[in-house]
Amino acid sequence: MLRRTALAATALFAASALVLAGCTSTADPGPTGATGEPNPDASVAIRLVLEPGNLDIRQTTGAALDQVLIDNVYQGLVSRTTDQEIVPALASDWEVSDDGLTYTFTLEEGVTFHDGQELTAQDVVWSLQTRKDTPEWADSARLANVSSITADGQTVTLTLAQPDSSLLWNLTGRAGIILKEGDTVDYQTAANGTGPFVLEEWQQGASITLTRNDAYWGDAAGVGEVVFQYIAEDQAAVNAAAAGEVDVLTGFDPNLTEQIEQNGDWTVVLGTATDKSVLAMNSTAAPLDDQRVRQAIRQAIDHDAIVEAVGAGQTLYGPIPEPDPGYEDLSDTAPYDPEAARALLEEAGVDDLELTLTIPSFYGTTIPQILVSNLNEVGITLEVDAVDFGVWVNDVYTNKDYELSYVNHAEPRDFENWANPDYYFTYDNPEVQDLYEQSLRATDEAEADALLAEAARIVAEDAAADWLYNWAGVSAVATGIDGMPADNVNARLDLSELTKSE
Amino acid sequence: MIRYALTRGALLLLGLFVASALIFLTLRVLPGDVAQQIAGTNGTPEQVAAIRESLGLNAPLWAQYADWIGGVFRGDLGTSLYTGTGVTTELAEKARVTVPLGILSLLFALAVSIPLGVVSALRRGRADGTTLSVGAQALAAVPVVWAGMMLVVVFAVWLGWLPAQGFPRGGWSQPADALRALILPALTIGIIEGAMLLRFVRSATLQAIGQDYVRTAAAKGLTRNAALIRHGLPNVGLSVISVLGLQVAGIVVGAVIIEQLFSLPGIGRMLVEDVDRRDLPMVQGELLILTGFVLLVGFLVDIVHRLLDPRQREAS
Numbered sequence: 049m050l051r052r053t054a055l056a057a058t059a060l061f062a063a064s065a066l067v068l069a070g071c072t073s074t075a076d077p078g079p080t081g082a083t084g085e086p087n088p089d090a091s092v093a094i095r096l097v098l099e100p101g102n103l104d105i106r107q108t109t110g111a112a113l114d115q116v117l118i119d120n121v122y123q124g125l126v127s128r129t130t131d132q133e134i135v136p137a138l139a140s141d142w143e144v145s146d147d148g149l150t151y152t153f154t155l156e157e158g159v160t161f162h163d164g165q166e167l168t169a170q171d172v173v174w175s176l177q178t179r180k181d182t183p184e185w186a187d188s189a190r191l192a193n194v195s196s197i198t199a200d201g202q203t204v205t206l207t208l209a210q211p212d213s214s215l216l217w218n219l220t221g222r223a224g225i226i227l228k229e230g231d232t233v234d235y236q237t238a239a240n241g242t243g244p245f246v247l248e249e250w251q252q253g254a255s256i257t258l259t260r261n262d263a264y265w266g267d268a269a270g271v272g273e274v275v276f277q278y279i280a281e282d283q284a285a286v287n288a289a290a291a292g293e294v295d296v297l298t299g300f301d302p303n304l305t306e307q308i309e310q311n312g313d314w315t316v317v318l319g320t321a322t323d324k325s326v327l328a329m330n331s332t333a334a335p336l337d338d339q340r341v342r343q344a345i346r347q348a349i350d351h352d353a354i355v356e357a358v359g360a361g362q363t364l365y366g367p368i369p370e371p372d373p374g375y376e377d378l379s380d381t382a383p384y385d386p387e388a389a390r391a392l393l394e395e396a397g398v399d400d401l402e403l404t405l406t407i408p409s410f411y412g413t414t415i416p417q418i419l420v421s422n423l424n425e426v427g428i429t430l431e432v433d434a435v436d437f438g439v440w441v442n443d444v445y446t447n448k449d450y451e452l453s454y455v456n457h458a459e460p461r462d463f464e465n466w467a468n469p470d471y472y473f474t475y476d477n478p479e480v481q482d483l484y485e486q487s488l489r490a491t492d493e494a495e496a497d498a499l500l501a502e503a504a505r506i507v508a509e510d511a512a513a514d515w516l517y518n519w520a521g522v523s524a525v526a527t528g529i530d531g532m533p534a535d536n537v538n539a540r541l542d543l544s545e546l547t548k549s550e
Numbered sequence: 551m552i553r554y555a556l557t558r559g560a561l562l563l564l565g566l567f568v569a570s571a572l573i574f575l576t577l578r579v580l581p582g583d584v585a586q587q588i589a590g591t592n593g594t595p596e597q598v599a600a601i602r603e604s605l606g607l608n609a610p611l612w613a614q615y616a617d618w619i620g621g622v623f624r625g626d627l628g629t630s631l632y633t634g635t636g637v638t639t640e641l642a643e644k645a646r647v648t649v650p651l652g653i654l655s656l657l658f659a660l661a662v663s664i665p666l667g668v669v670s671a672l673r674r675g676r677a678d679g680t681t682l683s684v685g686a687q688a689l690a691a692v693p694v695v696w697a698g699m700m701l702v703v704v705f706a707v708w709l710g711w712l713p714a715q716g717f718p719r720g721g722w723s724q725p726a727d728a729l730r731a732l733i734l735p736a737l738t739i740g741i742i743e744g745a746m747l748l749r750f751v752r753s754a755t756l757q758a759i760g761q762d763y764v765r766t767a768a769a770k771g772l773t774r775n776a777a778l779i780r781h782g783l784p785n786v787g788l789s790v791i792s793v794l795g796l797q798v799a800g801i802v803v804g805a806v807i808i809e810q811l812f813s814l815p816g817i818g819r820m821l822v823e824d825v826d827r828r829d830l831p832m833v834q835g836e837l838l839i840l841t842g843f844v845l846l847v848g849f850l851v852d853i854v855h856r857l858l859d860p861r862q863r864e865a866s
Contacts, residue, residue, distance in 0.1 A: 102633045283699060
């Protein structure tokens with residue numbers, strides 16, 4: 049309710065600001081153009097949208113925590129680059145046996161935790177074993193295939209019950225985080241990791257500050273301090289940028305590009321993202337249990353208009369986005385064609401269809417409005433039910449009590465949800481489940497990807513859901529800032545390369 | 551008077567008790583819980599169940615309520631389900647932002663409304679008086695978010711005098727910075743609340759002008775304005791005190807929105823985030839304190855009003 053008022057007011061404001069902007073000269077806003085060398089002790093302020101509820105890397109899920117803590121404060125044996133390559137982290141290298149059942153990691157020497165304790169191979173074994181054995185820890189189930197974890201000197205060996213082509217990728221996330229065995233740190237409000245930054249302070253409701261870890265085992269970070277400032281309102285964030293209070297805006301609304309670039313000192317950077325806006329359709333009840341009705345909905349939606357309204361991103365016609373393995377262009381499965389949509393509905397014997405769309409209110413009204421008018425065009429009346437996120441999680445995610453749902457799935461490589469009949473997508477197709485299983489068991493990467501692509505095509509052809517668009521990561525970066533990741537910033541934000549010249 | 555204060559105090563406590571039960575029950579009607587939120591959109595049912603158990607969310611409702619109220623009487627509002635810190639500790643921390651923000655807002659509101667309200671009453675029927683009163687009508691209808699944004703653009707973005715958002719990391723150990731951070735948000739609330747109050751002051755002043763004692767004083771040779779200021783204003787003050795309770799409630803609501811907009815780590819912003827996260831012990835504590843505060847102001851206003859107003863004193 050509050051957000052809706054805020055949105056309306058923000059729109060009104062943006063209009064007034066544009067009028068006013070025509071007749072102003074800015075006093076001393078924003079960072080000045082960079083002139084010299086990077087300052088190794090610089091402080092960089094980065095705007096983020098969503099603040100985590102606590103700092104518990106073990107248990108609290110969500111990208112809000114991954115963004116700030118993984119790679120920067122906590123590390124795993126392996127990490128991922130912004131273009132989704134798997135690279136060494138606490139393990140200097142690793143080997144996978146030909147049968148895909150044994151993973152051998154060589155641990156870096158001389159690694160210490162932020163409190164000065166040494167990292168031992170036993171810490172690695174304990175971290176992975178505890179993750180696997182503790183159901184309330186995030187991604188615990190992703191280690192289900194691991195049957196034993198042992199250490200010998202600086203070598204850590206994972207033995208699998210069956211091959212798992214997603215294991216290494218999973219180890220770059222929560223499942224692979226390495227903690228100090230028996231650590232007494234209060235994980236909910238503090239942190240003790242091995243990364244290039246130390247958690248300095250969490251000012252709840254405002255900011256999280258990281259400082260450079262001078263005892264870091266690898267190359268030291270390029271700045272002295274990073275301050276994540278949590279600013280929910282897009283317009284307020286732009287104001288903060290204009291007043292020179294932040295150096296980087298993540299989650300930037302591309303429709304405000306003109307406003308910020310007037311300032312001269314800002315560049316709007318577009319990166320790829322794995323965020324997929326999924327229009328889920330509950331196929332457990334009529335009429336959405338009929339593929340023709342779902343297909344009609346897909347073909348009624350003008351995806352190009354959505355991308356244009358959002359201001360960035362690209363169309364997506366299947367469950368796998370371009371940066372992920374198994375992607376192929378599936379636009380042939382649902383070309384925009386209201387005529388065909390009407391014919392399909394008629395064929396299915398459906399008329400005067402009324403559907404309810406359940407959507408978390410923070411996604412705003414732009415997309416729901418397009419959906420309402422697109423579906424209205426083919427004779428479907430859409431009622432939009434904007435709820436708070438807690439209600440969405442309860443009603444849609446947990447109880448699957450919905451007709452249509454709209455939410456952003458940011459996680460990379462999350463095709464597994466289409467192979468899980470219990471997931472809220474309500475998609476239960478044994479053929480897809482089998483293909484996904486085969487892809488997991490494949491020991492050859494190309495083969496694994498081909499199987500995923502095959503499964504993805506079936507999901508799209510079944511019109512299991514619609515994919516409204518694939519986001520772009522949009523950031524606004526001040527002059528003088530270098531090394532700011534552009535791709536997939538909603539999932540991760542590795543700041544070890546960040547520098548600031550003044 | 552004592553008897554009145556005791557009765558009024560009993561009413562205050564009853565109000566608080568009813569509020570506590572209402573708050574508790576309303577929050578339990580909200581769909582969703584903290585365990586689902588922690589497990590997120592890739593969490594398994596097993597994970598949610600394990601988290602729920604570890605947080606003690608499976609205890610029966612009456613036991614949870616009794617637990618909470620029992621704690622409240624001992625001055626312990628429970629602990630956050632997310633951070634494990636005491637609700638009391640968190641509230642005390644956030645109050646350092648919200649209380650000064652509220653006081654500053656109220657000062658701005660009074661500074662705007664009292665002089666201008668009196669002037670617009672005295673200048674009634676003339677251009678400037680009418681402008682003031684129409685302007686106040688218009689201002690009172692402005693959305694708080696928009697007003698805040700406009701102030702930010704002028705004072706932070708163009709002039710660079712004040713910060714656009716945020717609160718210094720050192721808090722009140724940097725008193726000048728902390729105060730500067732609160733000026734724009736307080737001004738936003740103050741202007742809008744002040745505009746509402748202005749209309750009230752204006753009508754109270756107009757009423758006072760028409761009173762017999764002011765006319766009598768004027769007949770004894772004081773000018774109309776002098777008579778009003780000497781004899782009428784105390785009564786205007788009384789009327790203002792009587793609506794202060796409402797004003798404070800308005801400021802509390804304003805603070806919730808404004809703290810979001812200005813990214814201030816206060817009780818208002820925390821309340822919104824804790825509701826989103828279903829951190830119910832925190833929300834309960836926040837709402838109880840805010841409600842208690844508004845009720846307490848109402849109580850004090852009534853007592854002060856009675857003490858100051860000779861007519862009411864005689865009546866008791």
